[in-house]
Amino acid sequence: MRSESCGRWPLVASALLLLGGCVSERVVLLPAPDGRPTAITVRDSRGEVVLDEPFAGVERRGNEFKALKSSETEVKAKFGTALAAQPARPRSFILYFEGGSETLTAVSAAELATIKREIAERPASEVMVIGHTDTVGSTDANDKLSQKRAAAVREILVAAGVPAQKIETAGRGERELLVKSGDEVAEPKNRRVEISVR
Structure with missing residues (x-):
């Protein structure tokens, strides 16, 4: 049984259950944490089923798919241990800079404590810092500035x-x-670093 997602990050709980010597496969679609709709297509050589509602599911027994509808309570009871073992979802932050510099804006500098706390709360965290610029200056100069911005945030952390x-x-x-802007446009939202904590 193969699953393909239609949403960016659909959450799926699946399990192999041994019932009386018979193996069944079950897939249950979980709601996205931010409320965005998700969907997943469960397919094998004999057919496919689209799951597009929270807690909708499908179970395959032998050669047949059987549609399932579960409640949040049922899913937590059945898959609670597996759900609790999942790593925390990645968290993203954007910090902004003063024009043409590696200096964070005051608002962004104040966010650093939140970012540090998020990193500390994850026992095996990884952090990716990607620097960006607006379109003022040459491509080469902006490449260097974006790298300096990322390095500056790394040094602060x-x-x-x-x-x-x-x-x-x-x-x-x-x-x-x-x-999006033309060349030589000083756009404050483009002068940034994006931080992903996972």
Whole structure:
């Protein structure tokens, strides 16, 4: 039985159950933490079933798919141990910079404590810091500035006690604009680092 997602991060609980010597496979769609709709297609060589409602499920016994509808309580009772063992979902942060510099805005600097706390709460955390720029300046200069921004945030996090080996950095220059703009546009939302804590 193969699953393919239709949403970006559909959450699925699946289990193999041994019932009287008969193996069944079960897939249950969990709601997204942020409330966004998700869906998944469960397919094998004999057919497919689309699950597009929270706690909808499908069970295959032998050659047949059987649709299931569970409640949150039933899913927690059945899959609670597996759900509790899942790693925390990645968390993303965006910090903004003053124009043409590696200096964080005051609002972004204040967010660093929250980011450090999030990293500390994850026992085996990994942190990715990706620097970006607006379109003011040459492509080469912006590549260098984006790398410097990522490195500056890394240094701040290390100075705050985050182990250096947990943090990776990269610079994307002006290639991935948050706000699309023409060349030589000083757009504050593009002067940023994106931090992913997983």
